[in-house]
Amino acid sequence: MDISNIVLAALHESEGIGWKTIERIMHHGGIRSEMLHYRAKDWEACGVGVETAHHLEHNFMLTVESVTNRMSDDDTNEPRQQCSSASNLTNDQKIRIITALDTLYPQRLHSSSQPPWVLYAIGDLQLMEMPSIAMVGTRLPTAYGKKVAAVLAEELAEAGFAVVSGMARGIDSVVHDAVLARDGRTIAVLGGGIDVVYPPENRSLYEDIADKGLILSEYPPGTKVRPGFFPRRNRIIAALALGTVVVEADARSGSLITADMALEAGRDVFSVPGQVTSPKSRGTLDLIKQGAKMVTCGADIIEEYEIWLPKGIKDSYNKERQEDHFAAGENAGLTNDELEIYHRLEQGPGSLDDLLEQTRWDFGHLHSVLLSLIIKKQITQLPGAIYKII
Structure with a gap:
């Protein structure tokens, strides 16, 4: 030892x-x-x-x-043995301690400006050395943000990248779920103790990542979540990845802190554009103004790291295929008018009056388009003539 x-x-x-x-x-x-x-x-x-x-x-x-x-030495290259275990973890999912002096410590963290002295980990430690992309965004995403985040995460996972995020509500959770659904590799960096599930409703997601991916924290087991921990957590997310993608963020979003830390660590920053009228797009649009690469499909990210792709993957991932991925979802086959309403509702629920004002259509035409979308199970009507995407 x-x-x-x-x-x-x-x-x-x-x-x-x-x-x-x-x-x-x-x-x-x-x-x-x-x-x-x-x-x-x-x-x-x-x-x-x-x-x-x-x-x-x-x-x-x-x-x-x-x-x-909580640490043992077995004279092999195997990871450190169990340190402690969160509830419901199996024997193969024990918490491991990795210090900055350990050969298991990820090289990309060593090169960052303030690498954590100690990491606590659950899951597949090999993921720390995989080529990875961080994806972050608002905790209250629009339907548009959720869809784009899921599609980009799936494309990155299929291309062979591990996807890093913070297991927070909103975009983070969407990203992790999307990668796991594609049997991809994902890393969750927590803002509290390694055995503290936050938010509590992500217990199932936490267990899935522990089983199929990797959970990391610089905080010892039992450490309660505090607001000040999240900005520090973000520097690890940014430093672990080759680049950081911001999907949706308002002007004061914590995701922008992650983007700043990515730049500080010498990493690339990507930003997903959104409607100029959407508050959830102000931060991402500002990033684009400041020089972040605009992302409209997964290939915009993947093409920057072709050298990392496994042999044979490069030719199979092109912009045409990935742009089709966005259009080939559940809203494929909609008419142009139906797509217009669908995309407006992607920014959030809207009332009949709002939609009439935005589209300048007559009442009869708008009502027929909304009814068609309901029949096609794309949207639902709420009390008060409010419509939202299903």
């Missing part, structure tokens, strides 16, 4: 020790086995504050013992 991994993991889990404190310790000679016997003055000499140094003198070995009990 490599003692340096244990010491680093124990420091990471110690009270009062944050990313910058560990950075100072690294600059004062790095992680050493002698730290197991350090007194307060020794910790202070490494750049640790007085109060924290005294806490470490009395409590560090307890943390070391806890970490040691």
Whole structure:
């Protein structure tokens, strides 16, 4: 068992020790086995504050013992054994501890500006080294955003990329679900402890990713979700991927933080355009203005990373095929007028009066188009003459 991994993991889990404190310790000679016997003055000499140094003198070995009990060494290249387990996880889905000193630590994170010192993982660790694309967006997407996110995620998965997101409500969940439905590979980076499912309604999705993909967090098991954790989580999402795709985002969306962190990490940023009148498209349209590559189909992303594609995949993925993918969904075969109403409702439910004003059609024609869409099971009517996509 490599003692340096244990010491680093124990420091990471110690009270009062944050990313910058560990950075100072690294600059004062790095992680050493002698730290197991350090007194307060020794910790202070490494750049640790007085109060924290005294806490470490009395409590560090307890943390070391806890970490040691959750890590084992088997003289092979197999991942670290179980550290702890979230409820309902099988024996093959145990939490593993990976430190920045570990050979299992993903290389792309090493090259980022603030790589996490410790990662907790559940699932297939090989996914960390796969070519991957991050996909993020609003927690309250429109029907248009959901559809585009799902199609792009499916195309990326079929092309052989792992898709990284944050398992949040909205676009994140749509992305993970779409990849899993295609038997693809997906990575969820959490904003809380590795065994803390958030949002709670994503329990089933969490278990599916643990079984078929990879779950990562830099927070120890049991750490409750806090708002400030999500921006820090975003830097890991951005750094793990070759590029980040923003699907829908308003002007102050957290997804834009991920885009900024992708640029900071030297990664590409892609943006999906939306209607200029939609608040959910303001952030993505601003990204395009600032130089992000506009995405209208999966090939717009895939063509940037052809070198990563398995042999034979390149020729089978072209723009024509992927553009057809958007048109070949459940709304294929609709008339032009039906498509116009469908695309308007993709931005959110609309009233009969709203649609009359937007289209400038006469009442009889609009009513017949809406009735046809209802019969074709594309939309449904809500109380108050409100229409929405099914």
